[in-house]
Amino acid sequence: MAGEVRQLDERKLAVLRAIVQDYVGTEEPVGSKALVERHNLGVSPATVRNDMAALEEEGYIHQPHTSAGRIPTDKGYRLFVDKLAEIKPMSAPERRAIRHFLDGAVDLDDVVARTVRLLAQLTRQVAVVQYPSLTRSTVRHIELVALAPAKVMLVLITNTGRVEQRMVDCPGTVGETVLADLRTALNTGAAGRRLPEVPGVLEELPAMFEPADRPTVSTVLATLFETLAEQNEERIMLAGTANLTRFGHDFPLTIQPVLEALEEQVILLRLLGETNDAAMTVRIGRENAYEGLNSTSVVSVGYGSGDESVAKLGVIGPTRMDYPGTMGAVRAVARYVGQILAES
Amino acid sequence: MAGEVRQLDERKLAVLRAIVQDYVGTEEPVGSKALVERHNLGVSPATVRNDMAALEEEGYIHQPHTSAGRIPTDKGYRLFVDKLAEIKPMSAPERRAIRHFLDGAVDLDDVVARTVRLLAQLTRQVAVVQYPSLTRSTVRHIELVALAPAKVMLVLITNTGRVEQRMVDCPGTVGETVLADLRTALNTGAAGRRLPEVPGVLEELPAMFEPADRPTVSTVLATLFETLAEQNEERIMLAGTANLTRFGHDFPLTIQPVLEALEEQVILLRLLGETNDAAMTVRIGRENAYEGLNSTSVVSVGYGSGDESVAKLGVIGPTRMDYPGTMGAVRAVARYVGQILAES
DNA sequence: TTTTGGCACTCGTGTGTTCAGAGTGCCAAA
DNA sequence: TTTGGCACTCTGAACACACGAGTGCCAAAA
Numbered sequence: 001m002a003g004e005v006r007q008l009d010e011r012k013l014a015v016l017r018a019i020v021q022d023y024v025g026t027e028e029p030v031g032s033k034a035l036v037e038r039h040n041l042g043v044s045p046a047t048v049r050n051d052m053a054a055l056e057e058e059g060y061i062h063q064p065h066t067s068a069g070r071i072p073t074d075k076g077y078r079l080f081v082d083k084l085a086e087i088k089p090m091s092a093p094e095r096r097a098i099r100h101f102l103d104g105a106v107d108l109d110d111v112v113a114r115t116v117r118l119l120a121q122l123t124r125q126v127a128v129v130q131y132p133s134l135t136r137s138t139v140r141h142i143e144l145v146a147l148a149p150a151k152v153m154l155v156l157i158t159n160t161g162r163v164e165q166r167m168v169d170c171p172g173t174v175g176e177t178v179l180a181d182l183r184t185a186l187n188t189g190a191a192g193r194r195l196p197e198v199p200g201v202l203e204e205l206p207a208m209f210e211p212a213d214r215p216t217v218s219t220v221l222a223t224l225f226e227t228l229a230e231q232n233e234e235r236i237m238l239a240g241t242a243n244l245t246r247f248g249h250d251f252p253l254t255i256q257p258v259l260e261a262l263e264e265q266v267i268l269l270r271l272l273g274e275t276n277d278a279a280m281t282v283r284i285g286r287e288n289a290y291e292g293l294n295s296t297s298v299v300s301v302g303y304g305s306g307d308e309s310v311a312k313l314g315v316i317g318p319t320r321m322d323y324p325g326t327m328g329a330v331r332a333v334a335r336y337v338g339q340i341l342a343e344s
Numbered sequence: 345m346a347g348e349v350r351q352l353d354e355r356k357l358a359v360l361r362a363i364v365q366d367y368v369g370t371e372e373p374v375g376s377k378a379l380v381e382r383h384n385l386g387v388s389p390a391t392v393r394n395d396m397a398a399l400e401e402e403g404y405i406h407q408p409h410t411s412a413g414r415i416p417t418d419k420g421y422r423l424f425v426d427k428l429a430e431i432k433p434m435s436a437p438e439r440r441a442i443r444h445f446l447d448g449a450v451d452l453d454d455v456v457a458r459t460v461r462l463l464a465q466l467t468r469q470v471a472v473v474q475y476p477s478l479t480r481s482t483v484r485h486i487e488l489v490a491l492a493p494a495k496v497m498l499v500l501i502t503n504t505g506r507v508e509q510r511m512v513d514c515p516g517t518v519g520e521t522v523l524a525d526l527r528t529a530l531n532t533g534a535a536g537r538r539l540p541e542v543p544g545v546l547e548e549l550p551a552m553f554e555p556a557d558r559p560t561v562s563t564v565l566a567t568l569f570e571t572l573a574e575q576n577e578e579r580i581m582l583a584g585t586a587n588l589t590r591f592g593h594d595f596p597l598t599i600q601p602v603l604e605a606l607e608e609q610v611i612l613l614r615l616l617g618e619t620n621d622a623a624m625t626v627r628i629g630r631e632n633a634y635e636g637l638n639s640t641s642v643v644s645v646g647y648g649s650g651d652e653s654v655a656k657l658g659v660i661g662p663t664r665m666d667y668p669g670t671m672g673a674v675r676a677v678a679r680y681v682g683q684i685l686a687e688s
Numbered sequence: 689t690t691t692t693g694g695c696a697c698t699c700g701t702g703t704g705t706t707c708a709g710a711g712t713g714c715c716a717a718a
Numbered sequence: 719t720t721t722g723g724c725a726c727t728c729t730g731a732a733c734a735c736a737c738g739a740g741t742g743c744c745a746a747a748a
Contacts, residue, residue, distance in 0.1 A: 387720075387721090388720070389721095389722095390720075390722070390723090391720055394720085409729075410726090410728060411726085411727045411729075412728075412729075
């Protein structure tokens with residue numbers, strides 16, 4: 001079907017573009033007369049009305065009620081984003097401000113915290129930043145510390161400097177020699193490996209210990225594997241929820257499911273998970289799988305040091321948002337965070 | 345002045361109590377007639393009206409407009425909380441549910457995460473939990489791990505299960521024996537001590553090593569002390585923001601500053617900081633220093649393993665909240681978290 | 689075939705009015 | 719000190735109504 005846009009000539013597209021722009025600005029249904037006044041379309045309101053009728057026929061816009069102006073539908077925004085708008089580049093001062101703000105960060109936590117705040121401020125919407133993924137990082141060291149006769153603390157250190165610790169309750173008293181052997185074995189086997197590879201490598205480990213010690217070894221291993229797996233279950237940082245108050249008139253109804261979604265890291269992760277690594281992804285309204293976000297749009301993109309993306313970030317706002325500006329901000333921030341990560 | 349309550353006899357207090365209870369339930373100004381119907385006060389509406397006039401005179405209640413019912417003022421709630429209400433104990437099933445929910449936690453992060461969610465659910469309000477503070481906890485173990493010839497990772501484990509790690513760049517290559525000696529010395533000296541005491545105890549440590557090793561020892565010590573001192577690492581976890589949507593009619597106006605406050609960890613920390621360690625603290629409306637929270641109340645209390653409090657937790661909700669219930673939930677949760685921490 | 693002006697029509701919004709009901713304050717009697 | 723009665727106040731819901739923005743359609747112009 002080459003016909004997606006078959007009935008829409010250049011001018012109808014211009015009308016749709018104008019409608020989107022006006023509606024995003026005013027938050028009110030836009031009529032034919034206002035449209036020709038604010039944009040110099042060079043035609044009369046009547047002509048615009050005809051075009052609008054066609055656009056409505058095709059499902060790009062709709063009327064809240066007879067005798068009201070038009071509002072873009074999700075499909076209309078989609079066409080706008082895909083064909084009618086260009087990502088708006090940040091101005092030089094803006095770029096400088098971004099750079100300056102992010103440069104002050106002292107560690108990874110700080111980078112993420114600053115990024116998410118910055119993004120929320122720039123877009124005046126809710127910002128979401130995923131911590132850099134650790135699937136690609138490697139094991140630097142595994143440490144075991146006896147805290148009590150049958151209690152061991154497991155510490156996992158990755159090459160990115162991240163440390164994860166877990167308490168392990170062992171089935172019986174753990175001897176110091178066993179612990180030392182196990183520590184050595186773990187490090188010999190796992191050090192330098194990527195996290196997901198480790199379970200495969202250490203699978204046979206219990207068999208190499210005395211039968212009496214095997215339960216302990218297995219327990220520790222199980223906890224280690226769990227910890228490794230949890231690295232995939234990434235963390236997320238959030239900012240700008242107060243911007244939700246600018247959402248609209250039918251306020252509590254819209255905002256509640258959104259707030260609920262924002263509290264569920266799982267939902268946010270799934271949301272970002274749908275992001276196409278390379279390109280910027282825009283999910284508009286009902287395109288979002290989670291129905292609480294059916295009247296919001298999500299603009300997200302991967303970021304990372306070098307050319308491979310290690311995590312994702314994005315913005316959540318009303319479908320009625322300034323797409324070019326938001327996309328510009330998201331892209332710029334992602335780019336700079338990537339640079340910062342590459343430098344450190 | 346013994347006269348705070350001088351003009352208020354027993355019945356007037358009962359009327360105030362009834363007003364608070366009804367208003368919290370219905371969210372609507374409560375009138376004299378409804379009051380005698382719902383509570384068996386044994387007097388006529390006219391009498392209640394007289395009492396109400398007195399209560400209003402004293403500033404405990406007020407009328408939104410003539411010919412409307414009464415609403416408690418902050419001062420009214422204060423009196424209610426201080427003199428008229430008892431903390432409502434959790435029911436046995438509730439206690440069991442709390443216990444069960446918290447028992448599933450696997451590590452400190454999980455304990456905090458579960459606690460905050462639980463509290464939000466129980467009170468149907470916004471819950472805030474501060475991570476166990478480093479200042480009051482004690483050292484359980486200090487671990488040193490050689491990562492590279494001149495690079496050591498320092499891991500500090502506290503009795504509350506919190507783990508802090510730092511990279512240490514040493515002035516020269518660090519021998520394994522020195523590291524082992526240092527590890528032993530550190531643990532011997534510091535284990536079981538409160539964090540702020542540790543620097544005093546270990547001050548003389550470098551002198552006990554070979555002159556050649558002293559720079560290394562000093563560097564490690566410096567990093568350790570830094571870590572100990574960094575108590576501004578006070579983190580906070582939040583849940584239940586979606587409950588804000590049940591706030592009231594004049595919605596966006598009230599909710600926005602609250603959302604803003606919730607995003608500022610500094611504000612939240614200050615808020616919890618005002619909590620009286622031992623007893624439960626209730627800040628009502630304008631009693632809150634931060635003016636964005638002027639129409640909310642904060643119920644908070646310290647929690648910890650044993651009898652000393654290591655951190656604080658609480659709930660933020662509208663001044664028109666169920667104080668006895670909320671206080672009961674907060675107290676119960678704090679108690680159980682304390683137990684969990686003591687056990688682990 | 690497309691554009692345009694004209695025109696009748698629709699419908700939401702804002703304004704003004706009315707009305708019932710809840711609640712009060714005050715007063716005189718119990 | 720309490721109570722019943724009464725006049726008064728004020729909100730909020732219901733209703734009517736006019737305004738105006740906006741539409742769809744049609745016939746004429748380009």
